[in-house]
Amino acid sequence: MAAMPATATISSGARVSVLVIGSGYGGSVAALRLAQAGVDVHMIEMGMAWDTPGADGKIFAHTTKPDERSFWLRTKTKQPLSSFLGFPIDRDIQRYTGILDAEEFAGITVYQGRGVGGGSLVNGGMAVTPKRENFRAILPSVNPDEMYNVYYPRANAELGVHTIDPAWFEVAECYQYARVGRKQAQRSGFPFVFVPNVYDWDYMKQEQAGTAPRSAVAGELLYGNNYGKKSLQKTYLKQIAATGRVTISPLHRVTSVTPAPRGGYTVEIEQLTTAGAVSTTKTITADTVFFAAGSVGTSKLLVKLKATGALPNLNSEIGKGWGDNGNVMCGRANHIWDPTGTLQASVPTGGIDNWAAGGAFAEVAPLPTGIETWASFYLTLTNNPHRARFHWNPSTKQVDLDWQKVWKQPSIEMAKTIFHKINATEGTIYRSDLFGVNTIWGDHLTYHPLGGAVLNKATDNYGRLVEYPGLYVMDGSLIPGNTSVNPFVTITALAERNIEEIIASDF
Numbered sequence: 001m002a003a004m005p006a007t008a009t010i011s012s013g014a015r016v017s018v019l020v021i022g023s024g025y026g027g028s029v030a031a032l033r034l035a036q037a038g039v040d041v042h043m044i045e046m047g048m049a050w051d052t053p054g055a056d057g058k059i060f061a062h063t064t065k066p067d068e069r070s071f072w073l074r075t076k077t078k079q080p081l082s083s084f085l086g087f088p089i090d091r092d093i094q095r096y097t098g099i100l101d102a103e104e105f106a107g108i109t110v111y112q113g114r115g116v117g118g119g120s121l122v123n124g125g126m127a128v129t130p131k132r133e134n135f136r137a138i139l140p141s142v143n144p145d146e147m148y149n150v151y152y153p154r155a156n157a158e159l160g161v162h163t164i165d166p167a168w169f170e171v172a173e174c175y176q177y178a179r180v181g182r183k184q185a186q187r188s189g190f191p192f193v194f195v196p197n198v199y200d201w202d203y204m205k206q207e208q209a210g211t212a213p214r215s216a217v218a219g220e221l222l223y224g225n226n227y228g229k230k231s232l233q234k235t236y237l238k239q240i241a242a243t244g245r246v247t248i249s250p251l252h253r254v255t256s257v258t259p260a261p262r263g264g265y266t267v268e269i270e271q272l273t274t275a276g277a278v279s280t281t282k283t284i285t286a287d288t289v290f291f292a293a294g295s296v297g298t299s300k301l302l303v304k305l306k307a308t309g310a311l312p313n314l315n316s317e318i319g320k321g322w323g324d325n326g327n328v329m330c331g332r333a334n335h336i337w338d339p340t341g342t343l344q345a346s347v348p349t350g351g352i353d354n355w356a357a358g359g360a361f362a363e364v365a366p367l368p369t370g371i372e373t374w375a376s377f378y379l380t381l382t383n384n385p386h387r388a389r390f391h392w393n394p395s396t397k398q399v400d401l402d403w404q405k406v407w408k409q410p411s412i413e414m415a416k417t418i419f420h421k422i423n424a425t426e427g428t429i430y431r432s433d434l435f436g437v438n439t440i441w442g443d444h445l446t447y448h449p450l451g452g453a454v455l456n457k458a459t460d461n462y463g464r465l466v467e468y469p470g471l472y473v474m475d476g477s478l479i480p481g482n483t484s485v486n487p488f489v490t491i492t493a494l495a496e497r498n499i500e501e502i503i504a505s506d507f
């Protein structure tokens, strides 16, 4: 277990210099750079610290044996793949402040990490810098030279991003599924590219060889990796701990931020029990507040605070520009002579690039069931044009998202540009048993929520909420709905860029 920032239960009545809401990528970058500049920081995280083993001696639950640690306040799991061979695979669990939240809106389920480290605790570790020619469309107000010369390299170095050893890829039993994916892509004329990852590849080799405890090779992913993945706990948060200037309150949730009578901001915070109940409500004052609660968390807070009069002057762009990064999933049934292997590393390592021609990039994903499935499985990122908006609903006192399920259809069409062709070449069909009965497309979810407080619209060009000096946005809500690749490297690089300017000009 890496050294973590000191946990401290913040006291009601406290006054802090900087409060960071959320401990994912945006929050961790902000906290580290502020601390290194000599500023004391307190981080508030609604999830758990994830630093203590459970009864089985492991911190994180196993993918195929989900227990209370696996889901955020649910009594039944809500796995992205809901069935196998037509049989439902979700199971009852104890309600607990577990690591993966499947947050349900009317038209989409949004998966997010909960805990110190945010999404880095549960994600696939795929660490991709978008192609430079796509960057202009993503963040047109940002100087690409700065991003590609300074901030992307900095983010990649700090996160520990590397690509698999290509020679090992050719022989690793746990990547047979990816080699089948490559062979079939290439037979249909699509380029197969390696996807960089934050997983420790040397550790993976030891796992495969049986000389180290298995983690990715044992299928660990969605509910945390016990060994090889370099989550933020092993990178930014470890560095944060070394500064000695940052404390963090886990199991605390920010519910309100409003200008304080004598300067700074009054922040309302709920302390949670592991059953999700509010044990204490606290009021503190912060000179400066960074919203880094993730695209959904930050957007929900800001939309509520504007609508309920806590921050009424926030501009009309708040809540807009939300997208799902075009996520859609599917599986294909292979022939009996194309087995994908019983041993499958949970960390994907390559993808099929048809972005320029078809608006789709398909990651060859594992199905780590431990049995031969003869299935190829894919998460496809597509150039879906739809953008949704968060609204305050005064009758339910909740924030709704107006995403519609039919808005996934363009993503399906883009994904078909790859898989219809592969099926035609191979003489194969889609699997229709993974997302319910007779359902081909996993079009009900996203792992990549983006937008809701878009850079240079809801904020200035560096994440400042200019109507309220001292309030900043620092996470995936700044990015308008799509990054053309997996998003966390861009979220990290953008946070590095923004915090540098904010420290230079505002502190």
Ligand SMILES: Cc1cc2nc3c(=O)[nH]c(=O)nc-3n(C[C@H](O)[C@H](O)[C@H](O)COP(=O)(O)OP(=O)(O)OC[C@H]3O[C@@H](n4cnc5c(N)ncnc54)[C@H](O)[C@@H]3O)c2cc1C
Residues within 6 Å of the ligand: 021, 022, 023, 024, 025, 026, 027, 044, 045, 046, 047, 111, 112, 113, 114, 115, 116, 117, 118, 119, 120, 122, 123, 124, 125, 126, 127, 128, 222, 252, 253, 254, 255, 292, 293, 294, 295, 297, 298, 301, 447, 448, 449, 474, 475, 476, 477, 486, 487, 488, 489, 491
């Ligand atoms: C299953 C899964 C797989 C993924 N795979 C990949 C991948 O391979 N590559 C990739 O690039 N991306 C992947 N992602 C997406 C990636 O993890 C996110 O884009 C990224 O974590 C977002 O970073 P962030 O800083 O915006 O917010 P987050 O990392 O989501 O952090 C926000 C934090 O704020 C906390 N919070 C929210 N509201 C409050 C509140 N009111 N008070 C206090 N705390 C609060 C949350 O608990 C959370 O810890 C995946 C996501 C999931 C769920």
